[in-house]
Amino acid sequence: MKRIDHIGIAVPSIEEAIPFYRDVLGLEMEGEEVVEGQQVRVAFFAIGGSRIELLEPTSDRSPIAAFLRKRGAGIHHIAYECADLDDRLESLAREGVRLIDRRARRGAHGMRIAFLHPKGSGGVLTELCEGSGPRGDAGSADSPRG
Numbered sequence: 001m002k003r004i005d006h007i008g009i010a011v012p013s014i015e016e017a018i019p020f021y022r023d024v025l026g027l028e029m030e031g032e033e034v035v036e037g038q039q040v041r042v043a044f045f046a047i048g049g050s051r052i053e054l055l056e057p058t059s060d061r062s063p064i065a066a067f068l069r070k071r072g073a074g075i076h077h078i079a080y081e082c083a084d085l086d087d088r089l090e091s092l093a094r095e096g097v098r099l100i101d102r103r104a105r106r107g108a109h110g111m112r113i114a115f116l117h118p119k120g121s122g123g124v125l126t127e128l129c130e131g132s133g134p135r136g137d138a139g140s141a142d143s144p145r146g
């Protein structure tokens with residue numbers, strides 16, 4: 001594991017959440033992106049080499065919509081960057097760790113991501129990601145806003 005890539009925070013409205021992160025904490029907002037596969041809109045704030053990612057559902061069927069109904073707004077997941085996601089997933093599966101994604105899929109910033117099951121990680125939804133590009137990393141098929 002290389003570092004914490006981002007912390008995902010579920011919010012009912014990115015627009016309403018922005019002032020706290022931008023004005024109160026003084027973080028720099030990097031941009032927004034819609035991740036169609038997860039039915040979320042994501043807003044990014046840079047902090048050191050990591051990000052805070054606000055996650056707003058774009059539909060009632062979004063996993064973030066379900067999370068908000070069940071637990072309300074708050075921390076949704078922690079994402080760790082690793083260098084060898086496919087190998088890592090394979091060895092976790094072999095060790096019997098519960099995975100939501102047995103294979104990597106496409107996340108924001110064009111990264112490859114996979115989630116571990118929170119039941120196997122002390123109730124914390126854990127994301128592994130690979131290929132976190134420099135800021136402005138655009139052009140994935142899932143990021144119509146670039």
Ligand code: CO
Nearest residue numbers: 008077079127
């Ligand atoms: Co994430």
